[in-house]
Amino acid sequence: xxxxxxxxxxxxxxxxxxxxxxxxxxxxxxxxxxxxxxxxxxxxxxxxxxxxxxxxxxxxxxxxxxxxxxxxxxxxxxxxxxxxxxxxxxxxxxxxxxxxxxxxxxxxxxxxxxxxxxxxxxxxxxxxxxxxxxxxxxxxxxxxxxxxxxxxxxxxxxxxxxxxxxxxxxxxxxxxxxxxxxxxxxxxxxxxxxxxxxxxxxxxxxxxxxxxxxxxxxxxxxxxxxxxxxxxxxxxxxxxxxxxxxxxxxxxxxxxxxxxxxxxxxxxxxxxxxxxxxxxxxxxxxxxxxxxxxxxxxx
Numbered sequence: 001x002x003x004x005x006x007x008x009x010x011x012x013x014x015x016x017x018x019x020x021x022x023x024x025x026x027x028x029x030x031x032x033x034x035x036x037x038x039x040x041x042x043x044x045x046x047x048x049x050x051x052x053x054x055x056x057x058x059x060x061x062x063x064x065x066x067x068x069x070x071x072x073x074x075x076x077x078x079x080x081x082x083x084x085x086x087x088x089x090x091x092x093x094x095x096x097x098x099x100x101x102x103x104x105x106x107x108x109x110x111x112x113x114x115x116x117x118x119x120x121x122x123x124x125x126x127x128x129x130x131x132x133x134x135x136x137x138x139x140x141x142x143x144x145x146x147x148x149x150x151x152x153x154x155x156x157x158x159x160x161x162x163x164x165x166x167x168x169x170x171x172x173x174x175x176x177x178x179x180x181x182x183x184x185x186x187x188x189x190x191x192x193x194x195x196x197x198x199x200x201x202x203x204x205x206x207x208x209x210x211x212x213x214x215x216x217x218x219x220x221x222x223x224x225x226x227x228x229x230x231x232x233x234x235x236x237x238x239x240x241x242x243x244x245x246x247x248x249x250x251x252x253x254x255x256x257x258x259x260x261x262x263x264x265x266x267x268x269x270x271x272x273x274x275x276x277x278x279x280x281x282x283x284x285x286x287x288x289x290x291x292x293x294x295x296x297x298x299x
Contacts (some may be wrong), residue, residue: 001046002282006077006263007199009149009170011113013049013077015257016282018042018275019203019268020052020061028060030270032067039068041272043076045279051173051201051266052107053081053118054099062106070108078107079171079201081118081153083134091117091127096137100146114171115141116151120159128152128163135168153203157184161192171263175203180211180237180252181230183299190261199263205256206267211237212249213274233298240295244287253281258292 001014023035039050052061062080069076082099083091090099100115117123117134128134141147151171152163160172172193177185179202193200206212210219210226215234218226234248241251249267256265267278287295 001279004260004263006049007170007193008197009114009199011077013264014047014279014282015262015264016047016253016279017049017051017201017264017266018047019266020050020065021056021268022270023052023064023268024057024060025270028057032060032064035064035270036068038270038272038275039065040072042275042279043068043072043074045276046282047275047279048075049077049079049264049266051079051203053084054103054106055081055084055086055118058086059102059106062103066106066108077113078109079114079116079151080107080112081116082138083120083123084118089119089122091123091134093132093134093137093140096134097141100141104146111145112147114149114151115147116153116171116173118153120152120154120163121156122154125159125162129166129168151199151201153201157189161189164189164192164196164198167196169198171199171201173201173203176207176225178202178256179205179207180248180255180295181207181233183296186259190259194261200261202256202262202265204268205265206249206252210234211252212267215248236298237295240291244291246281247277250277250281253278254284254287255292255295257281258287 003012004015006013024030052065080103082096138150149170152169153173154160164172174185190200219231238248241248
């Protein structure tokens with residue numbers, strides 16, 4: 001595992017982290033003991049950054065991570081979120097406090113390394129920055145030592161660029177906006193984050209599975225985040241991956257890690273073997289600059 005600096009917080013994090021959205025399976029069908037094995041495999045392979053949220057698995061993801069980390073002695077950076085709950089959205093000051101209190105119990109921790117606003121486009125500017133809003137609560141939590149860093153997540157690139165430019169955030173997480181089939185975040189958000197020394201976290205680096213295990217399903221069903229243009233690129237990308245000796249999923253992660261401004265990618269899985277495949281990308285070679293240019297020429 002190679003490690004990278006996590007923005008101005010200065011943490012050294014494994015460049016391949018673990019996304020916690022599916023740790024319990026799609027229907028929380030995986031028993032906690034078995035689900036925790038995936039987390040422990042990740043830790044043993046050098047992963048030290050884990051991302052979760054109360055909304056993931058209706059709180060189950062946080063329970064799994066807390067269970068898995070209880071006896072782990074080495075430092076692990078745990079990031080969770082506030083604002084989106086399994087049954088509602090609550091970006092109020094009191095709601096953020098209550099949400100963190102619940103997360104601390106489920107994660108079995110006294111404090112959280114990184115607390116992030118979940119889906120900032122739902123919150124909107126006023127509920128983030130206004131009086132008695134989410135950011136006010138998060139700054140109080142930080143002053144009391146309950147969290148160390150403050151992050152923002154979402155899919156609205158323009159909103160997050162504006163948020164980063166305020167200087168209030170230590171990290172920014174986006175998903176489905178920078179990967180092998182889309183470049184939106186690379187063109188705007190990543191550059192601004194680098195200018196402000198804000199860590200960049202890439203969620204869903206396999207584009208919700210289009211570049212991984214759900215490719216055939218998503219090509220067939222065509223949800224809104226899978227466009228005709230993306231589908232047209234897949235054959236060429238698979239050909240390039242095969243020539244390099246990668247699966248398409250590994251090639252997708254390797255491409256993102258060619259950008260030194262990215263702090264960590266966090267593919268989500270509940271399968272230990274997939275964790276091993278993902279981490280192997282960090283242990284392997286980088287993409288040649290000429291190949292990166294060839295990939296980007298597809299746009």
